[in-house]
Amino acid sequence: MLIYLKALGCRLNEAELETWAQSFQKQGHQISPQLNQANIIIINSCAVTQEAARKSRQLIRRLHHQNPTAKLVVSGCYATLNESEVAQLIGVDLVVSNQDKSQLVEKTLSELDFQTMPVMSTEAGEHSLFTRGRQRAFIKVQDGCRYRCTFCIVTVARGEEISRPITAIIDEINHLHQQGINEVILTGVHLGGYGTEINLDLSTLIRHILQQTTIPRIRLGSLEPWDLPTDFFSLFENPRLMPHLHLPLQSGCDSVLKRMARRCKTQEFAAIVEKARQQIADFNITTDIIVGFPGETEDEWQQSFDFIKKIGFGDLHIFSYSHRAGTKAATLSDPIRKQVKKQRSKQLHELALSMKQKFIETQLNKESLVLWETPQEDLETGKRLSFGYTPNYLRVAGESHLENSLSLVTLATRTKNYILTGEA
Ligand code: SF4
CATH class of the missing domain: 3.40.50.12160 (Methylthiotransferase, N-terminal domain)
Structure with a gap:
């Protein structure tokens, strides 16, 4: 647009x-x-x-x-x-x-109904998930995807999976760190599949990065909720690996997931979330949801809504299903009326706000390390403030002038814009 x-x-x-x-x-x-x-x-x-x-x-x-x-x-x-x-x-x-x-x-x-699906379920999402900046950089670790989710054009656009060698990734991170970058986000079209074709896996990659770099923060970009190595969550015990995952669920109803050809049913998704939350305190899980997938009945929608509510996400990225030529979903019958998609999207946006608010409130009065960014004007007050993120990716506003540095703050209040204020 x-x-x-x-x-x-x-x-x-x-x-x-x-x-x-x-x-x-x-x-x-x-x-x-x-x-x-x-x-x-x-x-x-x-x-x-x-x-x-x-x-x-x-x-x-x-x-x-x-x-x-x-x-x-x-x-x-x-x-x-x-x-x-x-x-x-x-x-x-x-x-x-x-x-x-x-x-x-x-x-x-x-x-105005412009909230269309991203071109790919994962990669394109990074840009709405994380902001690039003087302190943060994206590291692409793999390309391509072996799956065929029916709404996704990625296999047509990107082909087979190719992973970068660990040494090349480590060199890039060390180089960026020397240049002043303090946070890297590992991204890939199917990040969870990293290394499959070269006999490696994502846990091995992360372990090497933790051992062979000293960059203070490592984040993972959007990650499909399957193919995760068994020891994956224990890696988060290292405080340099940030406790936030964006796991695209797409629907909270198994029959819709089946039509989407997703590889993770609701029960498996719930088990992953439980594992993350058990292992690491304050783990933040965010997700993508597509509303109005072809044939999504009122009952399926309700099941999806209830499941999303039950999981309780830190944030939702909501997309109204849009027809994309070349995908299998584009051939499915029973499209959902625009008005119905709009109404479901509105309902989900309301739920997203209340879940986000709830999660933020659980963080109040806790201490957190914030990586500060370049100060900018605050829309609510017109004051010049610094903004930064907690390890679990909550936005914090503060009067710190420590640009591109980390400092420990107490998360004091929540503003109207769902931003926490931090006090040193
Ligand atoms: S897993 Fe599915 S949605 Fe994700 S990139 Fe592959 S085909 Fe697309």
């Missing part, structure tokens, strides 16, 4: 555009400087004077006139103070008030 962003008014409005731009990009969309090529237009309006309100109104009309096919989203002070008036303006598809600004990207994608 191509996104065109425009702000009127104060510096904070401009700063918010930058944050939204990054967030759209993380979800795989592109920012377009060309208005006429955009699929979505976002306007951050202003109402500081009558003149500013008039200009905001004019801008909405002008941009819609110049690209009438793009979806138009309006936020900012003018839109907040005149919500119903703005919603009635010709061409406006969505109004996001200032109170909801921090969720503008999610709201735009879900309410």
Whole structure:
């Protein structure tokens, strides 16, 4: 999707555009400087004077006139103070008030139904899962996948599995560490299958990395919940291996999983989660879910919803099923109506927020090592703050100026945006 962003008014409005731009990009969309090529237009309006309100109104009309096919989203002070008036303006598809600004990207994608499936179930997800930065880098350890999940185009696009040799991976990590990177994320299309064709496995790779590097943090990217070596979870006893896994479940109903040709049924998934949580305190499990897979009945949806709730994830990435030519799923009958997908997606987003909130609350008053990133403007307060992540990948805001360093903080409170505040 191509996104065109425009702000009127104060510096904070401009700063918010930058944050939204990054967030759209993380979800795989592109920012377009060309208005006429955009699929979505976002306007951050202003109402500081009558003149500013008039200009905001004019801008909405002008941009819609110049690209009438793009979806138009309006936020900012003018839109907040005149919500119903703005919603009635010709061409406006969505109004996001200032109170909801921090969720503008999610709201735009879900309410305008742009939340489509990633191209591959795993690799593409890394970019919405983790942010790259001066402190963090991705290390690709393998490519390809031997499975044939029916919604996934990966086998067509990527072919057979190929793993990089351990020495090459270690050299790359050591080189990045020397250059100031403090956290690496191991990624692969089927990361759990690492080494199969060269007589190795993922545990062996991680063990070598722990022994032959001194990089403070090692994370795993999205990992299919099968093919995990038997000693896998004991590796997390080393505090340099971060206790967070993104295990794509895709559906919490076995008959849907079967139609998806997934290799992990709900019972097996629950057993993996239990093992992780038993072995390591505060282990964070996040997942991907596809809603509205062809033929997903009301009963199957309910089973899926109940299972997701029972597991209790730290976060969910929710995708409405979208037809992708070349996949087996594209040939399945009984597509789910758009309205039903939208309603299921909304229900799941609500559950995701409450589960995330619940998990964050279990972390309050605990001490945690945070790796701080470059300070930036906080959307809620307008203050310049540092942000960073705990080992189990919870975002923390603090007044630390220790850019690209680790420090021990107490996780004090939770903000509206589901961010913890850390106090040294
Ligand atoms: S396991 Fe399935 S979803 Fe994952 S990459 Fe392979 S075919 Fe795609």
